[in-house]
Amino acid sequence: MLKVTKSEEPKHNLPCEKFLTPRKLYLPLSQHTGKPSKICVNLQDTVERGQAIAVEDGFISSRLHAPEKAKIIDICEWYHPVLKKAKCIVMEPIEEQEHKFTPREKVNNLDKEALLKIITDNGIVGMGGAAFPTHVKLSPPKKIETLIINGCECEPYLNSDSRLMTEKLDEIFKGVEVICRIIEPKEVIFAVEDNKTEAIKKLHLVFSIKKYKLPNLTLKILKTAYPQGGEKQLIYFLKNRKVPAGGLPLDVGCLVHNVATCFAIYEAVYFDKPLIERLVTFAGDALAQPKNIWVKIGTPIYELFDKGILRFKNEPRKIICGGPMMGIALDNLNYPVLKGTGGFLFLSENYSLGEEGPCIRCGSCVRECPMSLMPTLIDLAARNENWQLAAIYGSADCIECGICSYVCPTRRWLVQSIKQAKIKTPK
Amino acid sequence: MKNIEISKNKEDKILSDGVNKLTVSYSPHLHTNQSAAKIMWSVFLSLIPAGIAGIFIFGSKALWIISLGIISAIATEGLLQYLNKKKITLNDGSAALTGLLLSYNLPANSPWWLVIIGSFVAVAIGKQIFGGLGQNIFNPALVGRVFLMTCWPKYMTSFMKPLNAGFNVFGSVNYDAITAATPLMIVKEGEALSGLSYWDLFLGRHAGCVGEVCILALLIGALFLLLKKYISWHIPIIYIATVGVFSWIFGQKGLFSGNFLFSILSGGLILGAFFMATDYVTSPLTRKGQVIFAAGCGVLTSVIRLWGGYPEGVSYAILMMNAATPIIDRYTKNRIFGK
16 A cells, blocks of 8 residues: 655646536547447437437447537547547537526325336436446345445545545435435445545545435545555455455445446436536646546547636646546547546646566565556566466556555556456456 | 658558557556665665765775775676576666675675685675676675674674774774774673763764674664665564563563663664665565564574674574575465455
8 A cells, every 4th residue: 555645646636627618528438348339329319418329238238318409510530538548439519508407396205116226217327437338237146235336446546436425415315315225235334535634524424414324334534555546456455344355345234336426326326417417627747737637428528628617737748638647648648537537637747657677576565556566577477478477476466556566666667567467367 | 749640541550650650568567666776775775874984983804895895796696697607787776786795794804815805705606696787685794794704703703993083084093003902892702891881882983894883873874764664663663672671671680680771772783673674575475474583593693692602693584584585475474455
C-alpha cells in the first residue's frame, strides 16, 4: 500500500461547474464492461433527451441514452480512451430549453424487481472506473451481508467523488437506501479517506441525525492510501476478509458500490433520469484552474476548451484520461467523456517512465504490491515468454494498479509486462 | 501561452500541432524520485565514516588503497563497457561502490597491484561477465576478495598494526615492519587475547582490513541506511545475532562457553552484514527469504570460524548464500492475496 505524497496531489474540493451544451456528442457503444450495446435508432433520427439509443446485448451489457434532444448525424469509428477507436453514435444537439425530469411518484411502493428494472433501463454502470453494469452487481447469486459504499477516491488527483459527497450527500444516501431495498444487507459501511475533510464534516452531520433507513450503518474513515479504492483492498481493510484469488467480493458476502453510482441510482429511481451526465475532475498543472464539471456523457473534451470553461496556463505535454497511476495517455482532445471516466489530467511536464534500467532486485515492487505478487519475477518470466512461470508468480491476479512501476528505482515497465502475461497466460 | 488549436473538420480530427508535442506513454504517469544511482551513491556515502576511521587507524596507506580500489574498479567497468559497445553507466555508482567495498576488505599494507587485480576481477568476473548491473549471482567485491585470498594468501593475511591514535596520519611509517595478527587469528591459534578490550574492538584499535575494523563508524553508516530505508534490519540483525548465538553455543571450552560480544565485534562481520549481505542484487527478494538467507550466512560464518581452515568466514558465507538466493526466492515467494 502506498502513500502518495502530498506534493503530488492538488487541493481537494475543487469548485463544481456545469457544462451542458456541447455542439456534438460522441457516444461509443462500448462504455462498460461486457458486450457493446446494440444500436436501436437510425441515422437522421431525432431523439428526445433520455431516449434509449442503444440497448443491452445480453445480460452483462448496458443501455445507452441520448444526453440531449438531438439528431443522429453519423455512426462511425471515433476515439475511445481504452479501445483507441470504437463504434460511436454521433449526434448534434438541438437547442431547446432545459428539460427537467419529473419526479417519480410513489417511490416507496416499488418492489425489488421494479427497482432493478429501473436501474437496468437507465443504463447505470459502476462509476468508479471499471463501469461494470450495476444491475448485474445488484443481482448477486449469493446473499450479501455487507454493503460497502466506496467514498475513497480511486486515484490521486481525482476528487469528483469527494466533491459529490460534499454537495449531494442526501441524494447519495437515498441511492444507498434503494440498493439496500434490493439486496437487503445486514450492515452498511460508508468508507471514506481522511483527506476529504469537507465531505467528512457533512458525513458526521448525516450520521448524527440518523434519518435514513439503513441497517447497522457505520462510518469508517481510512488513512489515505493508494489503491485503497480497489474493491479487494477496501474489503480487506474494512472487514479483514480476503476475496479469494479469481473470486468476487460476493464470495466473502460483500458488495462495493461507488458513491457516484449511488447518486446515479438515486436519479434513476427518483426522477427516471438515465445515466447521461457525470461529475468529472479536470486537473493538472497545465490548466489555469482545475475544476470539477458536470459533463454530458459523450462530450469530447475539446468542447470544454472551445467554450472557455477550461483554459491552459501552460502548454500541455501530457493528457491523461483517468488518474496518474492507471490512466491512459491521450494523443489529442477528441476523446469523449464516458460513463466510467472520473477525470482528465493535463500535465505540463512530458513525464514518461522513459528508458528502463536493469532490475537491481531491490524488492520494492514485491513489498509494495497490494496483491502480494512478485512483479519483477513475473516481468522476467514474461520477457522470456515463460507464461507458465509468470502465472506461478501471480500474473493472473494483478489489479494493474501500477504501484510496481511507480516504486521501481530503475523505472522498469513492470505493469505492462504483467498485463502482457495476463493476456498470454494459459487458462 | 498559445492555446491549442482545435480542428473541427471531420477529416482532420487530430489536433494540428498537438500530436507531436503530447507524450503518449504507458501508465503510471507518476514516479518516485528514487533511482538506482541514488541508492548506490547513498550506500557509498554511508561507507565513508568507516573509510575515514580506517585512515586514522592505519595512516595514509589506507587512503591510497581506497582510492586505488575505486579508481581501478571504475576504469575496469568503463573499459569493458566501451569494448563491448555497451552504454557506459559509470554514474550509477555501482562500480565505485564495488571498488570501495573491495578496498575495505584488504589489509592496509597490501601492494598496489593487488588492489588493481582485485578490482579488475571484482568488476570483470564478478559483474560484467554476467551482463552487468543486476545480472550477477555473486557479490562482486567478495568475488574480488576471495580471488585474491586464493592467489595471494600471504598478502591477504599479513595485517599491519594500528598507528598510535592517528597522530601521524600522514607521517612516514615503515609499513612492512609492523605486521600483527587480527583478533580472530589470535583466537584461532588458541592463544589468549591480551590487552584488547571490547572498547578497542568497537573503535577498531587492532589489526585488520581497512574498512572493517571500526565498528562505530560502520554502525553510523548502517544507521543512515536503515533510517533512509535503503536496507531493512532483517538481513544484518539476523546475520549478526546468528553468529553471536552460534559462537556462544559452540565455545572452545564446551557448550555455551563462547563469547557472544567478541564474535560479533571481531572480523568483518559488521561490514559484511550491513553492507555486503544486504546487496540487493544477490540477496532474496522477500523478507521471508532474507531471514533464511541471513540465518544461513550466520551459520556458515560461524562454522568456518570455529572449525574451518580460515580464521574469518564472512566472505565465503555470503558467497555461498548468494548462490542459494535463486532457490530461496523460488520457495519463499509471497502468498498471493486471497490464495
